[in-house]
Every structure is written in C-alpha cells, then in structure tokens.
Amino acid sequence: MSQALLIVNPSSGDEKAKEYAKKVEEILGKQYESVRVKYTEKAGDATQFAREAARNRLEAIFVMGGDGTVNEGVSGIAEEAYRPDFSFIPLGTVNDLGRALGISMNPEEAINQLHHLKKKKLDVGKVNDSYFIDVVAVGVIPEAVSNVDPAKKTRFGPLAYFLEGAKAVGENKSYTFDFTIDGERFIEKSMLILISLANSVGGFEKLVPQAKVDDGKLHLTVVKGEKLADKLKLLPKIFSGEITKDEQIIYRAFEIGKIFVQGSIELAANVDGDEGDLLPLELKVLPQHITVLVPE
Numbered sequence: 001m002s003q004a005l006l007i008v009n010p011s012s013g014d015e016k017a018k019e020y021a022k023k024v025e026e027i028l029g030k031q032y033e034s035v036r037v038k039y040t041e042k043a044g045d046a047t048q049f050a051r052e053a054a055r056n057r058l059e060a061i062f063v064m065g066g067d068g069t070v071n072e073g074v075s076g077i078a079e080e081a082y083r084p085d086f087s088f089i090p091l092g093t094v095n096d097l098g099r100a101l102g103i104s105m106n107p108e109e110a111i112n113q114l115h116h117l118k119k120k121k122l123d124v125g126k127v128n129d130s131y132f133i134d135v136v137a138v139g140v141i142p143e144a145v146s147n148v149d150p151a152k153k154t155r156f157g158p159l160a161y162f163l164e165g166a167k168a169v170g171e172n173k174s175y176t177f178d179f180t181i182d183g184e185r186f187i188e189k190s191m192l193i194l195i196s197l198a199n200s201v202g203g204f205e206k207l208v209p210q211a212k213v214d215d216g217k218l219h220l221t222v223v224k225g226e227k228l229a230d231k232l233k234l235l236p237k238i239f240s241g242e243i244t245k246d247e248q249i250i251y252r253a254f255e256i257g258k259i260f261v262q263g264s265i266e267l268a269a270n271v272d273g274d275e276g277d278l279l280p281l282e283l284k285v286l287p288q289h290i291t292v293l294v295p296e
C-alpha cells in the first residue's frame with residue numbers, strides 16, 4: 001500500500017498551516033492510498049518523524065514549514081539506507097531550495113503544484129555531523145543575522161538579513177580563515193564565507209547562477225578583505241548573477257573541504273538559517289542523495 005506522511009510545523013508562515021494542511025492532505029489522498037499528518041511541537045520533531053517514515057518504508061514525505069523544518073525532514077532521512085521521496089510546501093521567509101526547485105513561494109500556489117509532480121535528484125551537504133540543503137554561512141554577516149529580530153524577518157524577508165548584514169559590514173571586521181578545498185590549501189581574510197548547494201542563496205536567486213541542485217558539488221563563495229567601501233561595488237552583482245566572477249570573491253565548486261579560523265576565536269557557522277557548530281568545519285557533498293518531487 002502506498003503511504004505518504006505530511007509533516008507540518010504549525011508555527012511556520014502566517015499561522016494558516018492547519019488550513020493549508022487540510023488541502024494538502026486532500027490532494028495527496030488522490031495520489032497515495034493513505035496519508036498521515038503529523039504536527040511538530042518542538043525542534044527535532046520533524047527529524048524524528050521523517051526518520052520513522054523512512055524506517056517504515058513510506059513512499060513519500062511532504063514537509064510544510066520554513067527552511068528549518070525542511071532541513072529537519074531531510075536530516076531525518078539522510079542517514080537511512082531507504083529514503084522516501086521528499087517534497088515540501090515552503091512557509092518560511094527565505095526558502096532557497098524551494099526557489100531553486102521551482103516551488104511557488106505562495107503557499108496556495110505551491111499546494112496546487114502538488115497535482116503535477118516529477119522526480120528529481122537532490123544533492124545534500126554535510127557539515128561536521130549535520131546536514132544542510134541550502135547554505136552554511138560563516139563570518140561577520142551571519143553573526144549579525146543570528147541577531148535579526150524575528151518580527152523584522154517576517155515583515156521584510158530576505159531583505160532583513162541583508163540589511164543587518166550590511167550594518168555588520170559597516171564595522172569593518174573580518175576573520176582569517178584557513179581553507180583546504182578538494183586538496184588545495186589557502187589562507188584568506190574574509191567577512192563572509194558561503195557554502196551553498198543551489199543558485200539561490202539568502203533569497204537572492206542569482207547569487208551562484210551556475211549551481212545546480214544535482215551537480216554533485218558544494219559551491220564556496222568567499223568575500224575577501226574587510227573594508228565596507230570596497231564591498232559596495234559588489235551589490236549590483238548580487239542581483240545580476242556576476243558576483244562569483246568578481247576579483248574580490250574567491251569562488252570554487254568542490255566536493256570535500258575543511259575550514260579553520262585562525263586565533264583562539266569561537267566562531268559559529270550558520271547552517272540553513274540556524275546556529276550550527278563552532279569552527280573548524282568539515283564539509284562534503286552527498287551527490288544526488290535524495291529524490292525530490294518537484295513541480296512539472
């Protein structure tokens with residue numbers, strides 16, 4: 001019997017999650033013989049629900065929530081030998097993976113897209129013992145983003161992150177990092193390092209236009225130096241898709257890497273929008289690890 005699980009984070013989005021969940025259940029009910037709906041109550045629930053679904057060999061898992069909940073769902077199946085098909089209705093603010101996969105940012109539209117889905121492979125990133133589907137960010141900007149007021153985040157979306165980031169850059173601060181990327185070692189001063197999987201990063205859909213969700217690569221973008229004045233020139237390139245070609249940027253597509261911060265500094269990475277491990281970071285890609293169901 002084909003079974004699907006719908007995992008809903010009722011606190012994501014604009015509080016309409018329960019109403020949306022009913023519609024999704026109805027549509028999936030026509031595609032699977034049985035559909036169960038489970039609501040998360042706290043951090044870790046979505047991971048546990050997804051892991052149980054994999055172990056019970058369900059055919060598909062659908063997640064409704066923000067990037068944090070989608071990350072949890074993927075994390076729950078990433079280590080399992082049998083991995084159900086995976087899809088999601090984005091209810092958060094950034095939703096880079098949804099943007100990259102052609103899933104609508106409007107929940108009602110995303111729900112309608114469930115009528116016609118096709119299968120696609122998805123790379124998953126691993127950072128130390130955690131998984132990521134969007135971006136690992138390190139440096140002055142991510143530190144500031146951790147402090148973004150949640151109300152501001154809901155009102156302004158990705159722009160709030162960007163504005164907070166720009167304020168942080170105003171402090172002219174940077175760290176010295178030691179990179180080993182696919183065997184090549186280099187040391188660089190930087191205010192911001194991004195390790196991403198898709199074209200869309202932080203809600204900017206053309207940040208790494210060459211990145212594909214199934215290219216078997218992680219994409220490293222390092223903003224060199226520490227002076228704000230130098231970085232303002234980069235702003236238009238964030239929108240035009242040319243940032244990775246700029247001389248102030250180091251860009252590499254890679255499969256395995258290590259990043260240390262020099263000095264006795266406690267610096268945490270931001271993993272898919274939430275605070276992650278302190279550096280050093282070990283990174284690798286799990287190529288085409290998950291089958292996602294995406295709009296046709």
Ligand SMILES: Nc1ncnc2c1ncn2[C@@H]1O[C@H](COP(=O)(O)OP(=O)(O)OP(=O)(O)O)[C@@H](O)[C@H]1O
Binds near residue numbers: 010065069273
């Ligand atoms: N029932 C619940 N009530 C409150 N918080 C919850 C509940 N279930 C899960 N959570 C919390 O929600 C977090 C994930 O939120 P998520 O990132 O999916 O949504 P968001 O913050 O709206 O999205 P975004 O980060 O994209 O803006 C989990 O880490 C967990 O701590």
